[in-house]
Amino acid sequence: MTVLPDRGREIVLVATALFIVAYGTNVSTPFLVLYRDRLDLSDSQTMAIFTVYVLGILAALLAAGPISDRIGRRAVCVPFLLLSGVASLVLILGRDSFTLLLLGRLLLGVVSGAVLGVGAAWLQELHGSEGGQRAAVLTTVVTYAGFGAGPPVSALFERLTDAPLVTPFVLHAIAAFAFAPLLQRAHETVTPSVEPRPLRVELGIPERHRRRFWLVVFPAAIWVFGFPSTSFALFPVLVAESVDTADVVVAAAAGALTAWSALLSRPLLRRLGARRALPLGLGLGTAGYVLGAAAFGLETWPLVLPSAFLLGAASGVISASVLAILAGMADDATRGSLNSTFYLLAYPGMAMPIVLTTAATVVSMGAALTVVTVLAAGATGLAVATASDRSRLRPVAAVPKEQT
Numbered sequence: 001m002t003v004l005p006d007r008g009r010e011i012v013l014v015a016t017a018l019f020i021v022a023y024g025t026n027v028s029t030p031f032l033v034l035y036r037d038r039l040d041l042s043d044s045q046t047m048a049i050f051t052v053y054v055l056g057i058l059a060a061l062l063a064a065g066p067i068s069d070r071i072g073r074r075a076v077c078v079p080f081l082l083l084s085g086v087a088s089l090v091l092i093l094g095r096d097s098f099t100l101l102l103l104g105r106l107l108l109g110v111v112s113g114a115v116l117g118v119g120a121a122w123l124q125e126l127h128g129s130e131g132g133q134r135a136a137v138l139t140t141v142v143t144y145a146g147f148g149a150g151p152p153v154s155a156l157f158e159r160l161t162d163a164p165l166v167t168p169f170v171l172h173a174i175a176a177f178a179f180a181p182l183l184q185r186a187h188e189t190v191t192p193s194v195e196p197r198p199l200r201v202e203l204g205i206p207e208r209h210r211r212r213f214w215l216v217v218f219p220a221a222i223w224v225f226g227f228p229s230t231s232f233a234l235f236p237v238l239v240a241e242s243v244d245t246a247d248v249v250v251a252a253a254a255g256a257l258t259a260w261s262a263l264l265s266r267p268l269l270r271r272l273g274a275r276r277a278l279p280l281g282l283g284l285g286t287a288g289y290v291l292g293a294a295a296f297g298l299e300t301w302p303l304v305l306p307s308a309f310l311l312g313a314a315s316g317v318i319s320a321s322v323l324a325i326l327a328g329m330a331d332d333a334t335r336g337s338l339n340s341t342f343y344l345l346a347y348p349g350m351a352m353p354i355v356l357t358t359a360a361t362v363v364s365m366g367a368a369l370t371v372v373t374v375l376a377a378g379a380t381g382l383a384v385a386t387a388s389d390r391s392r393l394r395p396v397a398a399v400p401k402e403q404t
Contacts, residue, residue: 015123021111072191235295289373
């Protein structure tokens with residue numbers, strides 16, 4: 001790993017790229033209710049628009065981390081930043097086509113899977129070995145700031161323009177296309193490998209940290225996006241009929257609160273540290289689910305807003321805590337793979353809305369929400385237990401090789 005003396009400029013470039021990609025992810029979120037009405041979609045189809053990009057994410061994450069460990073971070077991030085702009089243009093064409101909407105969201109998933117994990121590794125390297133927690137906080141702040149910028153900007157265009165399903169996507173595409181050449185100027189932190197070894201899927205989990213990874217990171221990962229996805233996409237749709245007017249504004253407010261409350265991760269992580277902050281994040285998410293379920297059951301849409309705040313704060317705290325933990329685990333040769341593995345485990349949580357709407361066709365939405373809340377509470381209990389039992393989480397000492 002090469003750490004540059006002028007790291008400030010490089011950090012700003014990479015952080016801005018993460019912001020643009022995250023912003024593009026949520027440009028379409030407040031418009032789910034518009035797409036549903038415009039194309040006469042079912043609830044499951046509406047949720048599919050939001051969650052289909054998980055398929056793209058998973059495909060990209062399997063390859064992006066190992067590829068970036070070999071050819072470099074910039075070689076992955078720059079072309080996929082350009083693809084982010086292309087995806088927004090596809091979504092413009094998709095305003096009258098359910099198929100193109102799915103394609104656009106799928107492309108955004110590929111972009112997110114490639115850029116967010118690799119970008120997190122890039123920022124860790126730019127901050128150096130002593131700056132793991134600062135890198136984790138910065139990654140979380142800029143990513144969630146991007147997530148949070150999308151919904152209010154889109155809602156503003158919906159109120160002020162005659163083409164809300166066009167203009168905000170054009171804005172994002174311009175930002176992506178314009179910034180890609182600037183990111184190309186960022187120096188590389190990885191020396192490209194010239195070894196002719198076969199490329200294979202690599203989890204990047206150091207042997208001595210595997211116990212900690214599977215006991216701490218794995219149970220928490222699904223909730224990183226499982227919590228906010230229900231706030232972004234599901235709860236506003238479930239309570240839309242109880243909103244007299246401005247359902248897009250309510251959806252945008254829930255999305256913005258979800259994303260911006262994630263910025264609480266910065267003071268909490270600094271005050272508590274990653275080990276103690278992680279169970280707190282899971283507890284906040286569980287409370288958010290309780291409020292969201294109450295909003296649906298009581299048909300009281302204002303409860304969606306404090307629910308969004310709690311679910312977003314939970315996501316940010318969990319994300320920053322896990323990234324800080326990973327920064328202490330990672331080996332330089334597999335840093336991109338390890339971060340991508342975390343996102344590989346986390347992003348299926350984006351499918352939570354469609355899982356819940358599908359389950360509701362078998363039982364009821366109230367029952368489905370109850371089950372997922374109980375599961376979140378169980379994850380919180382596990383996190384509390386592992387946080388208090390440090391002896392089980394100590395790295396396994398490497399076994400020295402015999403002298404020959």
